[in-house]
Amino acid sequence: MFNNIKVVAFDADDTLWVNETYFREAEEKFAELLSRYETKNKIDQELFKITIKNLPIYGYGIKGFVLSMIECAMLLSNNTLPQPTISKIINIGKEMIEKPVELLENVTQVLDFLSNKYTLIVATKGDLLDQERKLEKSNLLKYFHHVEVMSEKNEKDYKKLLEHLDVLPSEFLMIGNSLKSDILPVLGIKSHAIHIPFHTTWVHEEVFLDNKRQTEVITLANIKEVLTLF
Incomplete structure (x- = not known):
């Protein structure tokens, strides 16, 4: 796949x-x-x-x-x-x-595994200074080749990111918790995406899919399950 x-x-x-x-x-x-x-x-x-x-x-x-x-x-x-x-x-x-950065379970294990085979990047929304601060606190920066803090995450923004990275849509995989921001726009440009829901979702990010659309989305229970797909 x-x-x-x-x-x-x-x-x-x-x-x-x-x-x-x-x-x-x-x-x-x-x-x-x-x-x-x-x-x-x-x-x-x-x-x-x-x-x-x-x-x-x-x-x-x-x-x-x-x-x-x-x-x-x-x-x-x-x-x-x-x-x-x-x-x-x-x-x-x-x-x-000032909250501490609380890593989700098995994140480091997954990054360790994938970083040996792929170029890893962060593609996130938010305030630039705050996201840079959290990345520093997380001790995860060593895994990432590039960090992109995006003002929005739509198809146009992902296309610009892929152009910057000089990769084809078929060569790009996005992993995230938001259907609206991380999954549907990426699938829309013919790239790959894996949805890992978080137990709490901001109302602004909620999307409800019909049965047909649900079958097109790869959804995992937790980030550790990513390892079973590679």
Whole structure:
């Protein structure tokens, strides 16, 4: 199946290490801070709407998320938010950035095996500084020939990446947890992809496939199962 592969790309967040869990924890803390103004459900809805609205401005990552939390808090408090509460929101973001990098199980084993046969790269979304910091903390940089932090992951962006790497679509394999960002666009340009779901998925990344489409996607229970395909 993967006889022609030259480059194996890995998504980072929730493929190599834990990420989305920390956003859910931050949302819980944020809702608790604003509980005097609105219900948790309403706070979650408004924060999601504002975060999505701001993606073209701030991009993905913690810093943009913090700015969206502050904007949401100002809106829900009718611009009466006390300064100490703003400081607490900023601290939520700092705590997220300072979280230790928790590698998912068997990641190092898989990278050890594949790095002997293929060129490995990281292809991820997010804030450049934050992703570079996490890669440093992870001690995984030694495995990767190239790190690409993308503002979006669609077919056009993957085509540009393949041109930069000078590989054909048939020579490229993407491994990631998001159907929307890591799998469907890659299959759309006739490359290969392996889906490894994480137990928590951001609503913005959720995609529901019909039965026919599901049969076209290789889905594994965990990253260790990748080794059974090579």
